[in-house]
Amino acid sequence: MTRTASLQAAEIEQRITALLERMSLDEKVGQLTLLQAGGGHIPEHLREDVRAGRVGAVLNEVHVDTANELQRIATEESRLGIPLLVGRDVIHGFTTVFPIPLGQAASWDPALVTACARVAAQESAACGVNWTFAPMLDIARDPRWGRIAESLGEDPVLAGQLGAAMVRGFQGDDLAKPGAIAACAKHFAAYGASESGRDYNSTNVPENELRNVYLPPFKAALDAGAASVMTSFSDLDGVPASANTFLLRDILREEWRSDAMVVSDWDSIRQLAVHGFTEDDRSSAFEAARAGVDLEMASTTYRDHLPSLVRDGRLTESRIDALVRNVLRLKFRLGLFESAQTDAARFAPAASPSHLALAYEAAVGSAVLLTNRDWALPLDASTLTSLAVIGPLADDPHEQLGTWVFDGDAQYSRTILDAVRAHVGDRIDVRFARGVANTRSRRTDLIDEAVALAANSEVTVLVLGEEAILSGEAHCRADVTLPGAQQALLEAVAATGTKVIVVLMTGRPLALEAAVPHAHAMLCVWHPGSMAGPAVSDLLFGVRSPSGKLPVTFPRVTGQIPIYYAHKHTGKPVTPESYIHQEDIEPRAHQVSVGNTSFHLDTHYTPLFPFGHGLSYSHVEYEHLWSSSGVLPMEGRLTLGVDVVNVGPRDTVETVQLYVRDLVGDVTRPVRELKAFTRVALARGERRTVEFTITPRDLAFYGRAQRLLVEPGRFHAWIGGSSTAELRTEFTLLDHATSA
Numbered sequence: 001m002t003r004t005a006s007l008q009a010a011e012i013e014q015r016i017t018a019l020l021e022r023m024s025l026d027e028k029v030g031q032l033t034l035l036q037a038g039g040g041h042i043p044e045h046l047r048e049d050v051r052a053g054r055v056g057a058v059l060n061e062v063h064v065d066t067a068n069e070l071q072r073i074a075t076e077e078s079r080l081g082i083p084l085l086v087g088r089d090v091i092h093g094f095t096t097v098f099p100i101p102l103g104q105a106a107s108w109d110p111a112l113v114t115a116c117a118r119v120a121a122q123e124s125a126a127c128g129v130n131w132t133f134a135p136m137l138d139i140a141r142d143p144r145w146g147r148i149a150e151s152l153g154e155d156p157v158l159a160g161q162l163g164a165a166m167v168r169g170f171q172g173d174d175l176a177k178p179g180a181i182a183a184c185a186k187h188f189a190a191y192g193a194s195e196s197g198r199d200y201n202s203t204n205v206p207e208n209e210l211r212n213v214y215l216p217p218f219k220a221a222l223d224a225g226a227a228s229v230m231t232s233f234s235d236l237d238g239v240p241a242s243a244n245t246f247l248l249r250d251i252l253r254e255e256w257r258s259d260a261m262v263v264s265d266w267d268s269i270r271q272l273a274v275h276g277f278t279e280d281d282r283s284s285a286f287e288a289a290r291a292g293v294d295l296e297m298a299s300t301t302y303r304d305h306l307p308s309l310v311r312d313g314r315l316t317e318s319r320i321d322a323l324v325r326n327v328l329r330l331k332f333r334l335g336l337f338e339s340a341q342t343d344a345a346r347f348a349p350a351a352s353p354s355h356l357a358l359a360y361e362a363a364v365g366s367a368v369l370l371t372n373r374d375w376a377l378p379l380d381a382s383t384l385t386s387l388a389v390i391g392p393l394a395d396d397p398h399e400q401l402g403t404w405v406f407d408g409d410a411q412y413s414r415t416i417l418d419a420v421r422a423h424v425g426d427r428i429d430v431r432f433a434r435g436v437a438n439t440r441s442r443r444t445d446l447i448d449e450a451v452a453l454a455a456n457s458e459v460t461v462l463v464l465g466e467e468a469i470l471s472g473e474a475h476c477r478a479d480v481t482l483p484g485a486q487q488a489l490l491e492a493v494a495a496t497g498t499k500v501i502v503v504l505m506t507g508r509p510l511a512l513e514a515a516v517p518h519a520h521a522m523l524c525v526w527h528p529g530s531m532a533g534p535a536v537s538d539l540l541f542g543v544r545s546p547s548g549k550l551p552v553t554f555p556r557v558t559g560q561i562p563i564y565y566a567h568k569h570t571g572k573p574v575t576p577e578s579y580i581h582q583e584d585i586e587p588r589a590h591q592v593s594v595g596n597t598s599f600h601l602d603t604h605y606t607p608l609f610p611f612g613h614g615l616s617y618s619h620v621e622y623e624h625l626w627s628s629s630g631v632l633p634m635e636g637r638l639t640l641g642v643d644v645v646n647v648g649p650r651d652t653v654e655t656v657q658l659y660v661r662d663l664v665g666d667v668t669r670p671v672r673e674l675k676a677f678t679r680v681a682l683a684r685g686e687r688r689t690v691e692f693t694i695t696p697r698d699l700a701f702y703g704r705a706q707r708l709l710v711e712p713g714r715f716h717a718w719i720g721g722s723s724t725a726e727l728r729t730e731f732t733l734l735d736h737a738t739s740a
């Protein structure tokens with residue numbers, strides 16, 4: 001922390017202390033209460049609450065005049081004039097909508113993620129918002145869970161780097177500057193491990209897994225300066241996060257020394273009694289305050305019970321002061337005591353051409369080319385005369401925005417059909433059919449019309465996947481194949497002999513083993529946001545080349561879940577030799593003659609598409625993986641390098657990925673772990689040497705004693721274009737004695 005920053009920090013603490021000395025207990029508890037606003041008007045009870053200092057923060061107010069009036073009441077009519085936090089879920093855009101976070105993660109581009117968050121911050125700050133409930137940092141390895149759409153994928157390193165990038169975008173370099181909004185690392189912690197992928201379900205995560213997988217992205221976001229943390233709804237090993245002293249005290253405050261403000265999730269303190277963790281609201285308030293939740297969202301157990309808990313001696317007033325201090329610190333850092341009013345005129349207009357241009361770049365960068373049989377893509381518009389666009393998602397300004405778009409304005413959406421017609425409609429007959437009423441519908445009565453169109457079209461762009469409502473909070477699916485009658489539509493269209501290009505619009509990885517054979521090419525665009533249309537059209541016709549890489553594994557079938565690349569080796573790992581499909585088993589095979597290694601009899605043991613996978617319109621080869629040494633001294637560094645060659649027909653961008661495996665550990669270690677990545681632009685024919693430097697700290701992990709370990713021993717390292725990279729080298733991390 002620079003001297004200036006530390007002086008500012010010290011001054012803020014002094015100002016907080018001075019304010020606390022003037023506050024009554026009720027006014028302190030008022031600062032710990034976050035209530036729903038009226039969305040454009042101020043209900044009388046809220047006006048009274050603000051005036052009386054019974055509320056310190058509101059959420060879901062995005063009318064700037066109303067937000068300014070709330071701030072005026074707080075700063076001019078209340079006794080102490082303490083301004084308000086104004087929170088909103090600005091998850092992947094505001095008026096301008098960017099790809100869902102899972103889609104942005106597929107770009108593997110921290111700078112792009114930062115830029116999108118920056119625009120979202122500016123557009124929401126112009127409406128009086130000063131705090132967002134993002135980034136969502138839950139490691140997600142279960143596509144059944146609807147909130148995987150909001151996540152940054154399955155890997156701690158990728159999610160950590162992109163989460164930190166999002167924090168930088170929201171907060172900028174000074175929270176007090178206009179256009180900066182406070183970030184909120186959520187949902188602390190391990191919410192993504194909800195059992196069976198069913199939202200709000202229990203999570204049972206061994207501490208070692210918690211420390212090695214689920215906590216690192218939160219630490220990365222806090223190291224990037226995330227100003228707040230939100231507790232998750234879920235119980236972690238039997239203790240709900242909103243009363244979990246291990247998470248909120250031992251980890252967040254003691255180990256990480258964080259002073260970030262902690263907010264509960266919506267009503268999650270009151271829900272402690274629903275979990276059966278507490279008897280009633282009073283004990284819920286006690287447990288959450290004791291654990292260290294600073295601000296209660298939506299429920300009012302704090303306001304209803306904390307004063308009496310202090311008067312009864314159950315809680316000390318200094319405990320309350322500690323919570324209030326964290327809330328006030330954020331308000332000081334935001335500069336709200338200097339100015340809580342928003343001058344909308346100071347901000348660029350929402351959905352400006354530059355904002356939409358960024359949304360286009362983000363949609364292009366998020367797209368992942370999953371398959372491209374015989375170079376079916378890109379399409380050559382100069383040779384095509386007829387093109388069918390089929391599927392309801394191809395022409396729906398709302399659905400393409402995805403989940404969590406409270407403020408997304410569909411008037412700025414450009415759909416795929418609209419963009420394709422604008423792009424090539426002057427020379428190609430572009431026809432459209434829905435094919436299915438919607439993605440959930442099992443009705444097949446619209447398929448014939450679509451088939452007739454496809455039968456008379458050289459190419460069919462079939463937009464399949466999920467409506468926005470099928471992912472996001474509380475929207476989980478037990479079967480993650482294509483919903484509704486879409487598989488039937490795909491097969492019927494493919495049977496016509498047209499060239500089938502599937503554009504997959506989805507909030508999660510889908511189990512597509514039955515779909516892939518019917519498509520000549522498959523392009524996953526997630527829910528791409530406002531500029532879905534121009535981005536997809538330019539990708540289909542080769543104006544832009546796909547460069548995205550999967551941030552999450554795609555299963556073959558739902559039953560493989562959870563399936564992810566950084567799995568453990570087990571004591572009986574499957575091999576190509578040991579695997580056998582049930583259909584290939586001899587009749588009356590003896591019990592121990594089959595299997596005996598880790599796989600399913602009815603499905604191949606590999607994923608459909610692995611983490612890090614993504615094709616382009618060129619072809620990249622990796623050669624000459626080298627290491628600066630075969631040994632890494634405990635105080636040293638090791639450089640690993642590879643030649644990356646663009647041997648394909650056009651320029652491309654490749655995300656080069658470094659994975660390592662710790663062959664022997666104090667606890668079993670994953671078969672591969674992403675340690676670094678970088679995007680390189682390669683002109684056609686260009687050869688580039690890409691280098692990564694690692695230190696022993698990069699190899700640290702939590703062992704049985706739950707302490708961070710750097711253990712000497714042998715490591716494998718791979719560099720390539722996905723988690724199945726084949727080029728491998730190895731090195732030995734020396735112990736201190738040997739290193740000397």
Ligand code: GLC
Binds near residue numbers: 133186266473
């Ligand atoms: C929700 C979500 C959380 C969100 C909050 C406020 O239920 O779990 O992510 O930020 O409520 O909308």
